[in-house]
Amino acid sequence: MCTSTGTGSAVSDVLIENDRARVTRWRFPKRDDNTGWHVHEHDYLVVPLYDGVLDIRDAKGNISQSDLRSGVPYFGKQGVEHDVSSPNDFEFAFIEVEFFVEA
Template identity: 60%
Template sequence: MCSNTPSGSAKGTVLIENDKTRVTEWRFFKRGDNTGWHRHEYDYVVVPLFDGTLEIDNGNGERVRAPMQNGVPYFRELGVEHDVMNGNTFECAFIEIEFLNR
């Protein structure tokens, strides 16, 4: 996922890892659970497994609310720095697919 080891309360489970791709499920058990501050070392795609909201701290003092739709992916380039938080009153998860440059 990143150049820093996340220290948040969300649970990351690596489902697939090979020399081209790493697929991780990130699970947030309650509102406010987070990934921890991190920087992405690879381009990646996120596929939400829920309808709801994530809150993103980009380090500028504000939290951005990002609406998610189950199964609708989005792409980000390497270098993104943030902390991702569950903005819902229910458990939620997403799949993160990293394109490894090994």
């Protein structure tokens, strides 16, 4: 699970949740929508549904921009703390899969 430390404007819909994983669709309906600050308590996989970019603000306030392509996944490690926002002028979305199994 993610521990949320702030409220964001992005929309999350849990599609699947069981004792092994959670699958969430994250939508950013408009520019500057964000997830809110959160810490990933599990390793996770993100699959973008569209081409676009996301701004990732880390715990130190640094911002990096990720260029994402539809269907091209990336892997994130447990313990990551960040706020994710969309600078796109269109709705952006991705699927996030959190793995609950211990390594």
